[in-house]
Amino acid sequence: MCINVLVANRGEIACRVLRACKEAGLGTVAVCAANDEGSLFTELADRVVMLQGDTIATTYLDQTQIIEAARSSGATAIHPGFGFLSERADFARAVADAGLIWIGPSPEAIEKMGDKMTARQTMRAAGVPVIPGEEVEEIDETAALEALRLAAERVGYPLLLKASSGGGGKGMRAVHDPADFEQAALGARREAVAAFGDGRIYIERLLSGSKHIEIQVLADAHGRTVHLGERECSVQRRHQKVFEEAPGPTMTPALREAMGSAAVAAAKAVNYVGAGTVEFLLATSGEFFFLEMNTRIQVEHPVTELVTGVDIVREQLRIAGGEAMSCGDLLIRGHAIEVRLYAEDAANGFLPAVGPLLVFRPPEGPGIRLDTGVREGDDVTPNYDPMLAKLIVWAPSRHEALQKMRRALDEFVVLGTTTNIRFLRELCDVPAVVSGTTTTTTIDDEWPNGWSPATNEDLVAASLLTASAAESLGLHQRTKAGASSEAGEAPSPFQTITRRFP
Amino acid sequence: MCINVLVANRGEIACRVLRACKEAGLGTVAVCAANDEGSLFTELADRVVMLQGDTIATTYLDQTQIIEAARSSGATAIHPGFGFLSERADFARAVADAGLIWIGPSPEAIEKMGDKMTARQTMRAAGVPVIPGEEVEEIDETAALEALRLAAERVGYPLLLKASSGGGGKGMRAVHDPADFEQAALGARREAVAAFGDGRIYIERLLSGSKHIEIQVLADAHGRTVHLGERECSVQRRHQKVFEEAPGPTMTPALREAMGSAAVAAAKAVNYVGAGTVEFLLATSGEFFFLEMNTRIQVEHPVTELVTGVDIVREQLRIAGGEAMSCGDLLIRGHAIEVRLYAEDAANGFLPAVGPLLVFRPPEGPGIRLDTGVREGDDVTPNYDPMLAKLIVWAPSRHEALQKMRRALDEFVVLGTTTNIRFLRELCDVPAVVSGTTTTTTIDDEWPNGWSPATNEDLVAASLLTASAAESLGLHQRTKAGASSEAGEAPSPFQTITRRFP
Amino acid sequence: MQHRFVGTGDPVEVNLVKEGGAWTYEGQRLEQYGERLKVTLADGSVHLAHAAKTGDVWWVHLNGHTFRWERMEAGASTKANDGGLTAPMPGKVLEVFVEVGQTVIAGEALMVLEAMKMEHRIVATSDGLVTAVHFKANDQVTQGAPLLSIEEIN
């Protein structure tokens, strides 16, 4: 295989893919919007093509421009990463039509799984259990609202509204009381239209107390489809995962086999080729239900890599090049945990934060992996997703992995921008996390009135002492050197004016 | 187990041990000579005790002062790391006599293995094969030289002279020609006296074309002794390892079993408890011979950790606390390679180098582990060993691990001090390294007249362009900020005057 | 030496005492060695502190906790935010639910902002009377911009 890979993405996943390509001896091309110039990922590529445009729609979502970038730079394959165009069947088709290799599954597989309502129907047909609920295909807002309201009554409360084109918590609302239904449905539709240009919503029964368990699958073009075991990603805030682990702490070999087989059946039902993830809800009853399939590499793939020893991105490259995948029989060893570091104010409803990374010093030592697209001196802007880094640890046992994660989070120093590091650190001490009995409502259960950091007076006083002494000693001269020249300026809100966020 | 651990060491191994203790929930104490104040390892300990003294002998080798430091700081156990006091039986005994836990094997085991001549005799008795050769117990220089000369004739040339108290290449000389014998023997004795206070030398037949293979063993106080497979460390310069890997590229399961059993027998012969390494020479004939046993954690332990999934330092803590070791059956997965980054001039006979670490930017990404005791802004001084860091990679296959190592070394930026990074990078392309057929003379075979970097005119011109442009742009203002205030000054040679290096 | 800082609550006056090479404040102790700061807490534990300043704000990392202290020049107002609700992020106003003269109860949604791909609801922090609304739907807001004023009702 001798291909040149254009990575149609940015940030940490672009870094991850570019490094994998470099290791595999493949040439690389990055594409880059003007406001990403000088980002870490652009430094890891052999070539960088600047994308013309002021919005995400006219840069990282501009299919024509990206395919033209591949053509002009001599790239012969496109890796979409996650987000952006990764689950756009029309793009996968356009890539193939342009004579390029698409590093992902077929457009047909993406379509069947990308529309969540179609996916539910496909899975029902393949004998994979889906969550009780109803799809509403109605487009017109008034008609859709009425149809949804009726469906909601049949499904019963509490329920979840989900955008058929959704993902990542966007266009999703939990509704516990029929009185809140209309406002929730309108909000979900509005967010879905804004994010995906598709306001169709479906309803699922809200199975509280459930675990979110997902199965990583790999399939090559030689007819082999395997699963790499599960990840548990129950711990979520705003319907976004923040704490993921493998293996699942309450998983049994029998259940893994059953869920793994269902995931492989799901992949085979759409003739899947490449890396993908089948997400399930594991109910308190012990039943599991298909949630959706992500037809791309996932944010939390590292935990699977660490416990199975499979380099999933490298396998993607192999599979796209027509080779057989190289991994052998499933062999799960030890325990891996990933936490997602966000620039956000966890004590204030997890609101995104911005600012300079005056100090960005990740923890070090054995068993720690950091996947990031930033480094000290960069600025966190409101232009893109506020995830700063994924901190992943591996240890021989879950107990030791948690210990290592605590140590790693304590050593992680980020100054200049509010992050959720302390929230993640306290999460490691939550009884449900310690015992592994986490569910999708663990965070809400633990902090029903929102999280705020536990601290003590001595530490607060010592931090004031430090700030005062640093001021008196004139230490800002020193630390400022690490920041970029824009440090300290608030980002202009006008940067966001013309953007629609995908 | 609830112990407070004093780490009687410095640099990267102190960092490694202190982090392991912190993860295990154990309190930590660092000891620190004046010229190490502010070093990374001191920041990882709960408490730091300053050692009074101007020389290594009066600081890190001062048994009384270190035991007093443990007592005054409330430490209940001492981890010696490697080097310094780690293989001093008298220290292990003094630690136990002071009522402290010694994190290592018994003084008796250290004694039997620490004196290389005694070790050879012990191994012969235990049925473990040793290299053909002779021990000379003579102390008096003239008598010893004569005895050695006679022994050399019996053993035959080429041969190796080794200090009975030696290690790490110190007090070692290869002699190919009888005419060089006397000068070599005098040099070896002198170095041995200086380093170990013991000039006794023994002779081994020099088995050229051999591989250096070592077996990691673990033994707990509950009677269980296991091996964790092999490391191959054939690639050496100045008799010091620079490139280590696991598993051995030419190892077979049968040979692993045979060598593993011999290593376990060696450990049992001295009632070994803790982590240790049995080093063997694997001759071209397929025979293997006992070289020595290192009764401590080894520099290259990470490659074994990465392929076996065992945290060796954590097991040391467990074993010292009287627990059973936690690791299960041996399970080797994938391939790990370690290279040792030295501040040295590989193009000039690997002479140690000093200077400021103006820029120290290690590579990032999955499968990369860095064990280091320094960070950007530190100074490399002539006070201690010039090893800056250990760069370790893991990948599913040896081929991929080499690819990852190449990428990692290409991305590793160290400015301000000469390092062997480029040498290590070229090493990854040496045919014997690529094929795994390395021997202890690989470096000499590849570069008989010494190594010098392969480069090309464009790159040299571009580097001049960069230096010129950086000068014209005044960029030294910026980069200087990363360096410590002493950056740019040559270290005073008088720092070394009163030191005897162990 | 005296400094005044404000975090999430009321401003704090810090009176630094210098004892030999160390600074102290309320039983805590700080020493500088090289370019680093070492803090000894009242419980005897020792920690490395990291500090960095941007604008008027000092960021401090200590023992796994991060603090944000805005330094107030002498003479600056010490009055806490009196009912004004400010934009937590730069973004766009999507919807405004209240108007001047309306009474609201704590927890009631007042406004929806869009920023960084998500909708954010601005919620009343106490019962009160809306005395000003500074933006309408589709307006752009800068971070910290006052959005509405609420007069507290007891």
Place this chain on the structure above:
Amino acid sequence: MQHRFVGTGDPVEVNLVKEGGAWTYEGQRLEQYGERLKVTLADGSVHLAHAAKTGDVWWVHLNGHTFRWERMEAGASTKANDGGLTAPMPGKVLEVFVEVGQTVIAGEALMVLEAMKMEHRIVATSDGLVTAVHFKANDQVTQGAPLLSIEEIN
């Protein structure tokens, strides 16, 4: 703009040409963006360069290679090392094997230094005549100190 550097060989004159926002030299091209330096080699490949200066020395990292260039102020001597052997490290002289007037052959050991726990042999780089020996056993030497002078014999 003109600069003069010396590495391991003879000094090099660099005549920088500025073209638009880029600098060029012998077909290589450098651009600054933000605080970073981007180098385009003659073969078209693009690399990020790292540069840092300490004293008069510029360190440059480019495509996995590290270079050390000492900048020479205009007027400094351009004469290469004429047979003088200098101490590669600060350390102590352990032994001196030669004396003034003695002829030596390339590769012959002249002196043994001890530094950083190891012995280092100073070896003649060419056949020649020893014209000066500046240290004796047990002397301390600083880095770069001339140890001996050898006059080359052809």
